[in-house]
Amino acid sequence: MSLCLRRFTKPEIAGLKAWFPTEEDVLLWAGASLSYPVRDRDIKALIKAHSVAEPVQEIWTVIAGNETCIGHLQIAYNHRLHQATLGRVAIAPDQRGKGYATALVQLAVIKAFERNWINRIELRVYDHNARAISAYLQAGFVYEGKRRQSTPINQTYWNTDVMSILRSEYQGFDKRTEGE
Amino acid sequence: MTTILDKIIAYKRDEIATLKRETTISALLNQCADIAQPLGFEQALIQQVSGGNNALICEIKRKSPSAGEILPGANPTDIALEYQAGGAACLSVLTDGPSFGGSLADFRAIRQKVDLPMLRKDFMIDPIQVVEARANGADAVLVIIACTEDVLARDLIQSAHDLGMDVLLETHDATELERAADLPVTLIGINNRDLKRMVTDLSITEDLAHLIPDNCALVSESGIRDPNDIIRLRNTNARRFLIGESLMKRPDRQRYCTALVAAK
Numbered sequence: 001m002s003l004c005l006r007r008f009t010k011p012e013i014a015g016l017k018a019w020f021p022t023e024e025d026v027l028l029w030a031g032a033s034l035s036y037p038v039r040d041r042d043i044k045a046l047i048k049a050h051s052v053a054e055p056v057q058e059i060w061t062v063i064a065g066n067e068t069c070i071g072h073l074q075i076a077y078n079h080r081l082h083q084a085t086l087g088r089v090a091i092a093p094d095q096r097g098k099g100y101a102t103a104l105v106q107l108a109v110i111k112a113f114e115r116n117w118i119n120r121i122e123l124r125v126y127d128h129n130a131r132a133i134s135a136y137l138q139a140g141f142v143y144e145g146k147r148r149q150s151t152p153i154n155q156t157y158w159n160t161d162v163m164s165i166l167r168s169e170y171q172g173f174d175k176r177t178e179g180e
Numbered sequence: 181m182t183t184i185l186d187k188i189i190a191y192k193r194d195e196i197a198t199l200k201r202e203t204t205i206s207a208l209l210n211q212c213a214d215i216a217q218p219l220g221f222e223q224a225l226i227q228q229v230s231g232g233n234n235a236l237i238c239e240i241k242r243k244s245p246s247a248g249e250i251l252p253g254a255n256p257t258d259i260a261l262e263y264q265a266g267g268a269a270c271l272s273v274l275t276d277g278p279s280f281g282g283s284l285a286d287f288r289a290i291r292q293k294v295d296l297p298m299l300r301k302d303f304m305i306d307p308i309q310v311v312e313a314r315a316n317g318a319d320a321v322l323v324i325i326a327c328t329e330d331v332l333a334r335d336l337i338q339s340a341h342d343l344g345m346d347v348l349l350e351t352h353d354a355t356e357l358e359r360a361a362d363l364p365v366t367l368i369g370i371n372n373r374d375l376k377r378m379v380t381d382l383s384i385t386e387d388l389a390h391l392i393p394d395n396c397a398l399v400s401e402s403g404i405r406d407p408n409d410i411i412r413l414r415n416t417n418a419r420r421f422l423i424g425e426s427l428m429k430r431p432d433r434q435r436y437c438t439a440l441v442a443a444k
Contacts, residue, residue: 159200
């Protein structure tokens with residue numbers, strides 16, 4: 001499955017926002033870090049942050065071989081911690097159920113570890129999001145712990161699972177994959 | 181008014197909260213990787229129907245809110261083996277404890293002895309239950325549309341499909357069937373039992389069968405007591421039937437099962 005990353009651009013903002021029509025959709029995608037409805041200026045700030053040399057924040061469109069947009073992801077980098085954070089991962093609504101999720105996450109992992117000072121990639125995912133968790137596990141992430149009742153929603157709370165992959169695991173994982 | 185279904189959903193939420201304290205989807209998915217691939221639930225039904233017979237999904241349940249204790253002291257695995265010998269296409273095993281006396285331990289015990297595809301029948305309201313079903317050897321899960329918003333129903337269905345399982349989507353009225361038509365399923369159940377009042381009426385299938393989308397197969401569920409009921413429901417073009425209580429109570433389960441498979 002041939003996927004690649006392309007820098008996200010301003011003309012794509014409206015299309016991306018349309019992927020998340022409800023507050024719950026936005027929460028599931030971005031956590032509480034984005035307001036609902038998603039504001040253009042928040043996305044534009046990310047595009048601007050990505051435009052500098054050695055950005056600490058990247059915003060990507062995921063493209064399939066035939067130039068079809070199949071997803072979206074963002075990566076934040078922390079030099080002090082030697083850590084990247086993968087977040088706001090989404091498959092385009094018309095591309096779901098086609099088996100892209102694991103390849104998309106693998107692509108993000110490869111991108112983050114291209115910076116040779118990155119030792120660890122972390123992500124957070126709501127603990128009922130089985131499809132996402134499955135993709136992260138298949139890409140080599142391991143479960144680290146749970147932030148209990150981390151997010152209030154509709155008179156209840158969602159829990160957040162924390163997952164990560166270390167460079168040493170990635171290198172081992174990569175070798176295993178190559179050997180198959 | 182609080183219905184039985186409302187009460188069940190309320191304690192399901194507590195069960196799920198407990199489950200999430202004890203395990204994670206990650207851990208359950210890792211368990212799934214170590215067990216045999218799912219058997220084709222829908223495929224087993226198709227095979228039986230294409231041979232000209234009725235395809236039975238025979239159910240194991242110890243008790244129910246409407247019937248009370250069905251067969252006290254019975255061994256679910258022995259009953260499942262009788263269903264298998266009688267020609268059942270698949271099994272449905274209740275895993276709800278408080279209302280139906282079932283458990284995943286029952287499910288696993290039957291899984292070890294019986295070769296038929298098995299559906300985990302429970303009240304699914306969180307994808308972790310779907311993953312838990314696969315981790316315990318389920319080949320299919322039941323999704324009751326009355327228990328779920330469309331977004332959740334889709335999530336449950338797709339989570340099951342990701343794990344290679346089939347889904348039986350249960351409906352009870354025209355509105356639910358309309359919702360079902362927009363969901364990615366190919367097997368739709370019409371429950372003759374009103375889950376809110378717990379009464380059964382075979383005319384529910386007769387009234388609604390024409391609303392099943394062309395790309396989906398119909399399973400008529402509940403309230404089927406004898407071969408005459410099957411013959412009656414075959415007039416709606418139903419060929420797949422989920423039968424529980426009436427079979428559980430028969431002393432001659434295996435022979436009766438064979439008669440239901442052949443009823444025309």
